[in-house]
Amino acid sequence: xxxxxxxxxxxxxxxxxxxxxxxxxxxxxxxxxxxxxxxxxxxxxxxxxxxxxxxxxxxxxxxxxxxxxxxxxxxxxxxxxxxxxxxxxxxxxxxxxxxxxxxxxxxxxxxxxxxxxxxxxxxxxxxxxxxxxxxxxxxxxxxxxxxxxxxxxxxxxxxxxxxxxxxx
Numbered sequence: 340x341x342x343x344x345x346x347x348x349x350x351x352x353x354x355x356x357x358x359x360x361x362x363x364x365x366x367x368x369x370x371x372x373x374x375x376x377x378x379x380x381x382x383x384x385x386x387x388x389x390x391x392x393x394x395x396x397x398x399x400x401x402x403x404x405x406x407x408x409x410x411x412x413x414x415x416x417x418x419x420x421x422x423x424x425x426x427x428x429x430x431x432x433x434x435x436x437x438x439x440x441x442x443x444x445x446x447x448x449x450x451x452x453x454x455x456x457x458x459x460x461x462x463x464x465x466x467x468x469x470x471x472x473x474x475x476x477x478x479x480x481x482x483x484x485x486x487x488x489x490x491x492x493x494x495x496x497x498x499x500x501x502x503x504x505x506x507x
Contacts, residue, residue: 385409415453
């Protein structure tokens with residue numbers, strides 16, 4: 340919490356906090372957020388827990404705070420629960436498909452589009468995240484790029500499996 344406060348007090352740039360406890364090992368709790376929103380430029384929180392109840396709880400407890408869904412499989416449910424929007428990692432590779440969820444939600448739908456986005460997300464599961472995203476971009480016609488250490492590249496076998504999942 341002290342780090343967030345340190346950064347927020349030294350910039351006028353609006354800040355969105357990222358709640359990704361599965362990567363950070365430390366969740367942003369409601370108690371922590373109650374203290375942090377006292378800093379004027381903390382404007383939102385991205386909830387990437389993958390638990391729609393967590394996103395709903397942030398929306399309910401902090402009505403003046405912009406709450407964003409951050410787990411692509413939960414985007415539509417978060418929007419239906421009142422999230423301000425989506426901050427999507429999958430949109431780096433499949434921006435149109437992620438926007439389809441938003442656009443369909445805006446028209447009162449979105450179930451079919453969410454199922455497709457969830458399937459895309461699932462196709463990337465089990466691979467090193469950055470390497471899989473870069474290779475998926477390559478499969479979409481972008482130049483092939485590499486990850487930087489300590490990240491690891493996909494093996495030829497992984498590339499074949501990912502290609503089969505996305506293109507098969």
